[in-house]
Amino acid sequence: MKKSIILFTLGFAFLGIILQSCTEKTGSSDEEKVAKEMEKDSTANVEKQDPQKVIIQNMHDAYKGETTAHFKYAAYSKKAAEEGHPEIALLFKAASGAELIHANNHKVILMRMRESIPEITPEFTVKSTTENLKEAIDGESYEYNKMYPEFIKNANTAGDYMAQISLTYAYKVEKKHRDFYIAALASLEAGTDKSLAKIYYLCPTCGNTYATTAPSRCEISMTDSKLFIKVDKL
Numbered sequence: 001m002k003k004s005i006i007l008f009t010l011g012f013a014f015l016g017i018i019l020q021s022c023t024e025k026t027g028s029s030d031e032e033k034v035a036k037e038m039e040k041d042s043t044a045n046v047e048k049q050d051p052q053k054v055i056i057q058n059m060h061d062a063y064k065g066e067t068t069a070h071f072k073y074a075a076y077s078k079k080a081a082e083e084g085h086p087e088i089a090l091l092f093k094a095a096s097g098a099e100l101i102h103a104n105n106h107k108v109i110l111m112r113m114r115e116s117i118p119e120i121t122p123e124f125t126v127k128s129t130t131e132n133l134k135e136a137i138d139g140e141s142y143e144y145n146k147m148y149p150e151f152i153k154n155a156n157t158a159g160d161y162m163a164q165i166s167l168t169y170a171y172k173v174e175k176k177h178r179d180f181y182i183a184a185l186a187s188l189e190a191g192t193d194k195s196l197a198k199i200y201y202l203c204p205t206c207g208n209t210y211a212t213t214a215p216s217r218c219e220i221s222m223t224d225s226k227l228f229i230k231v232d233k234l
């Protein structure tokens with residue numbers, strides 16, 4: 001009788017240990033589940049929030065870059081004129097105007113994002129026209145090959161169609177600027193820069209830059225050429 005009581009007690013205790021272990025296991029599993037759910041929610045939030053934060057920062061960077069380019073090319077234009085290269089000065093002046101159009105487009109996007117527009121202090125160095133052209137080629141190449149493709153991708157991820165348009169306008173025009181600068185540098189080195197274009201047209205919508213003649217509508221934004229800005233004087 002005593003033996004059966006002892007066995008019963010031991011069995012009961014053993015069952016208690018098993019149940020406790022199961023409860024702990026279940027508790028732990030539930031906690032893990034909750035933690036995983038929380039992590040999932042937080043990841044989902046980050047995924048929801050981050051693309052927006054990224055594109056806002058991209059638009060600030062693009063706005064700063066375009067504003068700086070606007071002032072930099074204006075200074076390069078002055079330097080080219082001083083060095084006796086009026087055609088290259090005119091190219092820099094036209095590109096400076098295009099960069100201002102890009103900066104203004106990006107500014108509109110930032111305002112639409114309810115961002116405050118910072119005061120930009122442009123930082124650049126004016127050297128010889130040859131060096132300035134090389135620097136301009138590097139700057140445009142970076143924007144065309146790396147910066148804008150990334151920003152456009154980020155705008156797409158964030159689902160910001162307007163930002164994507166503004167960035168794409170600039171992206172396409174920077175390629176044209178780079179090509180103009182490459183041709184200008186070659187002409188300068190060959191001593192034939194007098195043969196460069198003496199008139200440019202700017203599309204006020206996207207900053208597209210045309211040398212000598214312009215199509216009836218902008219090839220990027222479809223804007224009527226009647227609205228184009230003529231750049232033929234320094």
Ligand SMILES: [Fe+2]
Binds near residue numbers: 069099170174
């Ligand atoms: Fe630009």
Ligand SMILES: [Fe+2]
Binds near residue numbers: 069098099140174
């Ligand atoms: Fe440019």
